[in-house]
Amino acid sequence: MARDDLHFRLRIPEDLKYRVERAARENHRSMTAEIVATLEEAYPAPADPEEAELEEILKRYSPETRRKIIKLIREGD
Template structure:
């Protein structure tokens, strides 16, 4: 990821932010990197389901 990537503001409940921050800290990642990795993983899980429907 670079500073040239698109940026946007994200609102989330404080309790969720705390969970993501803790996970990022444990994985030695930034908050942003943790969010991106988790989003990518969720889409990767959806792909096999979508392909099975074809």
């Protein structure tokens, strides 16, 4: 993980922590790397650079505004 990666605390049930620890050991990586790999698999980055740019722009808006923008884009297709 890079030094400039986001850091935050995460509360998880104790049994889940043990499952993550076990998976990390089995995959020969740290718990952080195991969690990141699992999240990357569940939430893959968009393949299209334009889609990635649009996602960055949409992050600036509230969820309600994002839904309206997405609806307008879909109607235009």
